[in-house]
Amino acid sequence: MKKFTLGLLFVFLTYLSANAQEFEANTNIINVGIGFAGDYGFYSSANASPVFSASYDRGVWDVPGPGVVGLGGYIGHRTFKYSSTSEYKWSQTVVGVRGTYHYNGFNIDKLDIYAGFLVGYYFYSNKNTDSAFRTYSNSLDHSGFIGGRWFFTEHIAGYVEAGYGISNISLGAAFKF
Numbered sequence: 001m002k003k004f005t006l007g008l009l010f011v012f013l014t015y016l017s018a019n020a021q022e023f024e025a026n027t028n029i030i031n032v033g034i035g036f037a038g039d040y041g042f043y044s045s046a047n048a049s050p051v052f053s054a055s056y057d058r059g060v061w062d063v064p065g066p067g068v069v070g071l072g073g074y075i076g077h078r079t080f081k082y083s084s085t086s087e088y089k090w091s092q093t094v095v096g097v098r099g100t101y102h103y104n105g106f107n108i109d110k111l112d113i114y115a116g117f118l119v120g121y122y123f124y125s126n127k128n129t130d131s132a133f134r135t136y137s138n139s140l141d142h143s144g145f146i147g148g149r150w151f152f153t154e155h156i157a158g159y160v161e162a163g164y165g166i167s168n169i170s171l172g173a174a175f176k177f
Contacts, residue, residue, distance in 0.1 A: 023068050023102035023112045027059040029149070031159050033172020035076065046082040051167040053077075057100055066105030074098050074118055076166045089127040090136055094166050096120020110151040118143045118165060141165075149174045
């Protein structure tokens with residue numbers, strides 16, 4: 001399913017139009033959004049919040065071929081609650097660094113497409129009334145993603161990212177400065 005979703009997003013992003021909104025060295029962008037899906041455990045009647053996230057991406061250097069490498073940071077948060085004869089709650093916060101590769105070779109006006117990798121520290125807060133539930137421990141982990149931004153103005157865009165990690169699909173607004 002992950003490969004299908006990533007492939008579908010890639011095809012959609014490459015189909016759109018013509019002429020480039022390039023992500024260049026020294027470009028700064030902040031994404032603010034919400035994410036959905038992700039690993040919420042095996043509890044079918046559980047309630048999970050969307051992932052609220054913010055990320056920063058700065059173009060660091062041009063690479064041979066039509067592209068730019070970006071570096072930045074990420075923070076995301078979600079909660080999970082399951083109630084039955086007992087109650088299980090946890091929250092998860094991720095703080096990490098991420099690297100991106102922005103491909104500028106399609107020459108599609110107003111579009112920035114990229115792929116990246118995140119290494120982050122996952123902080124958990126567990127509140128269990130039953131020892132049968134899994135307890136999470138803080139840990140270092142990684143994730144990968146592909147994404148795209150469509151610029152409505154020179155400085156404001158919508159974005160979507162698909163991958164694995166705290167969420168499978170993220171979308172929101174991006175601000176270029």
